[in-house]
Amino acid sequence: MTIWVLGDQLALEYGPLAGADPTSDRVLMIEATDFARRYPYHSQKLTLVFAAMRHFRDRLRREGFEVEYRQTATFGDALEAHFDAHPGDRLACMEPPSHGAGDRLETLVESHGGTLERREHEGFLCSPAGFDAWAGPDADSFRHESFYRWMRRETGYLMDGNEPVGGEWNFDEDNRAFPRPEYAFSDPCRFEPDELTRATLEWVEATFETWGDSEPFEWPVTRTQALDARDHFIIERLPRFGPYQDAMVERSWAGEHALLSPALNLGLLHPRELLEPAVEAYKAGDAPLESVEGFLRQILGWREFVRHVYRRSMPELATANALEADRELPSLYWDGETKMHCLKTAVGRVQKRGYGHHIERLMLLSNFALLYGVEPQALNRWFHLAYVDAYHWVTTPNVIGMGVFASDALSTKPYASSANYVDRMSDYCADCAYDPDQTVGEQACPFNALYWDFLERNQERLGDNHRMGLVYYHLENKDEAEREAIRERVGTIREGIRQESL
Ligand code: FAD
Numbered sequence: 001m002t003i004w005v006l007g008d009q010l011a012l013e014y015g016p017l018a019g020a021d022p023t024s025d026r027v028l029m030i031e032a033t034d035f036a037r038r039y040p041y042h043s044q045k046l047t048l049v050f051a052a053m054r055h056f057r058d059r060l061r062r063e064g065f066e067v068e069y070r071q072t073a074t075f076g077d078a079l080e081a082h083f084d085a086h087p088g089d090r091l092a093c094m095e096p097p098s099h100g101a102g103d104r105l106e107t108l109v110e111s112h113g114g115t116l117e118r119r120e121h122e123g124f125l126c127s128p129a130g131f132d133a134w135a136g137p138d139a140d141s142f143r144h145e146s147f148y149r150w151m152r153r154e155t156g157y158l159m160d161g162n163e164p165v166g167g168e169w170n171f172d173e174d175n176r177a178f179p180r181p182e183y184a185f186s187d188p189c190r191f192e193p194d195e196l197t198r199a200t201l202e203w204v205e206a207t208f209e210t211w212g213d214s215e216p217f218e219w220p221v222t223r224t225q226a227l228d229a230r231d232h233f234i235i236e237r238l239p240r241f242g243p244y245q246d247a248m249v250e251r252s253w254a255g256e257h258a259l260l261s262p263a264l265n266l267g268l269l270h271p272r273e274l275l276e277p278a279v280e281a282y283k284a285g286d287a288p289l290e291s292v293e294g295f296l297r298q299i300l301g302w303r304e305f306v307r308h309v310y311r312r313s314m315p316e317l318a319t320a321n322a323l324e325a326d327r328e329l330p331s332l333y334w335d336g337e338t339k340m341h342c343l344k345t346a347v348g349r350v351q352k353r354g355y356g357h358h359i360e361r362l363m364l365l366s367n368f369a370l371l372y373g374v375e376p377q378a379l380n381r382w383f384h385l386a387y388v389d390a391y392h393w394v395t396t397p398n399v400i401g402m403g404v405f406a407s408d409a410l411s412t413k414p415y416a417s418s419a420n421y422v423d424r425m426s427d428y429c430a431d432c433a434y435d436p437d438q439t440v441g442e443q444a445c446p447f448n449a450l451y452w453d454f455l456e457r458n459q460e461r462l463g464d465n466h467r468m469g470l471v472y473y474h475l476e477n478k479d480e481a482e483r484e485a486i487r488e489r490v491g492t493i494r495e496g497i498r499q500e501s502l
């Protein structure tokens with residue numbers, strides 16, 4: 001038996017390798033380069049995946065496994081070489097979470113005369129059967145809050161019998177504070193590239209056409225580093241994670257966020273390995289309930305939820321476009337060239353590290369694309385190539401569903417907002433060329449006019465959404481002259497985007 005370790009299944013603690021025997025089981029890993037040429041991926045994303053795979057190969061060899069590490073253009077090339085060496089071999093891997101990938105791999109293996117045993121992906125907490133039993137077989141839209149409560153009950157995390165610890169399921173209200181200017185954010189955990197990582201980084205730069213800065217490269221690429229990053233987060237940052245989860249500040253690119261999604265999505269950490277110490281920290285009195293619950297909600301709730309919504313909603317989800325948005329992605333997403341201070345900062349951070357925290361992704365980069373009317377697949381592609389933690393299964397529901405409401409599979413209303421939100425949750429507006437309090441005129445923040453224009457353009461689709469009653473009431477209260485002025489301002493904004501002068 002050969003265990004085929006895919007690039008985002010780098011786990012010895014669970015999955016097929018956990019029960020493997022180094023004396024009889026062989027390991028196959030394939031470093032295929034063609035996929036990395038499809039888009040100008042962020043340099044750090046490619047370095048991260050390839051460096052983590054190479055370190056994992058070395059770890060397996062140290063553990064006594066025979067590892068065939070094949071570096072080829074395509075999976076097909078590598079499998080051809082593998083089956084030439086081992087005709088009719090039996091392969092096993094975990095089911096890849098990205099839609100259709102398992103079928104494609106199986107067909108490819110069979111076309112080379114082998115067999116592929118696809119085992120359930122053990123890197124998540126909720127199985128497909130569990131989710132399907134919870135959701136029912138026919139549902140095509142899903143609600144996070146009820147899934148999350150069900151998961152809390154299923155796992156018993158932060159539960160007191162059948163009720164949530166502290167009497168509340170949700171401390172969202174306590175998680176929307178804005179830090180005072182003197183608040184000092186804790187330092188994120190960083191890792192200097194070792195020799196192998198540095199060699200990989202240089203190879204990536206020399207081999208591929210990439211986007212974004214190759215350095216500073218500070219992401220964990222080994223299991224040991226991932227565990228260190230986890231411990232650092234639980235001790236230093238989790239106690240402060242809750243209140244400032246939604247804040248966007250000039251002086252800190254990471255806030256108190258975990259920065260663990262890259263390691264989690266590669267398989268270097270299992271979600272259980274984050275949740276258990278977090279709950280222990282609460283029990284020991286080292287982290288407050290609102291922080292630990294907030295963190296649980298992200299991992300036990302959102303991460304599991306989007307994975308299954310994606311599984312249930314594909315392939316339609318990837319091409320959904322419920323609001324019929326058809327504009328090109330503005331060039332500012334590539335070069336950060338804009339006078340809009342918030343977008344310039346957010347894009348600059350992605351260029352520098354392939355990372356931005358959740359609110360920057362949702363309320364700046366997606367929100368702007370939503371209001372402007374960017375074609376959802378173009379935005380999804382950008383997120384997919386630009387972020388170090390991006391994989392189709394996780395980016396697609398977040399962008400297409402949550403980000404631009406091109407599908408109602410996972411939320412009931414768009415996350416659309418004007419400058420008011422950014423002004424409240426960030427310190428960007430103070431240093432911006434635009435005024436967050438104005439809607440029309442040259443100095444007016446583009447988010448404002450675009451917001452009202454978005455509502456007006458989509459009135460037929462969204463006007464009877466009961467969660468949007470209040471905003472449509474405000475729109476109704478605008479007289480025709482005001483609406484016309486807004487349309488005019490939107491025209492100038494669109495022209496500014498075309499001229500790259502916004
Ligand atoms: P923290 O804020 O500290 O949260 C802890 C963990 O919770 C994260 O590590 C992550 O694993 C998990 N999590 C929280 N929310 C989500 C979510 N909505 N979906 C999945 N996991 C979640 N996450 C990705 O892992 N890959 C992506 O490509 C990705 N694209 C996104 C695109 C958009 C438009 C939006 C709105 C969100 C996206 N997210 C994505 C979710 C979330 O923004 C990131 O997981 C988070 O910012 C990662 O940083 P962190 O580890 O510091 O997270």
Ligand code: SF4
Pocket residue numbers: 339340341342343419422423428429430432433434435436445446447
């Ligand atoms: Fe962003 Fe508008 Fe605030 Fe400027 S004024 S930082 S563009 S929200």
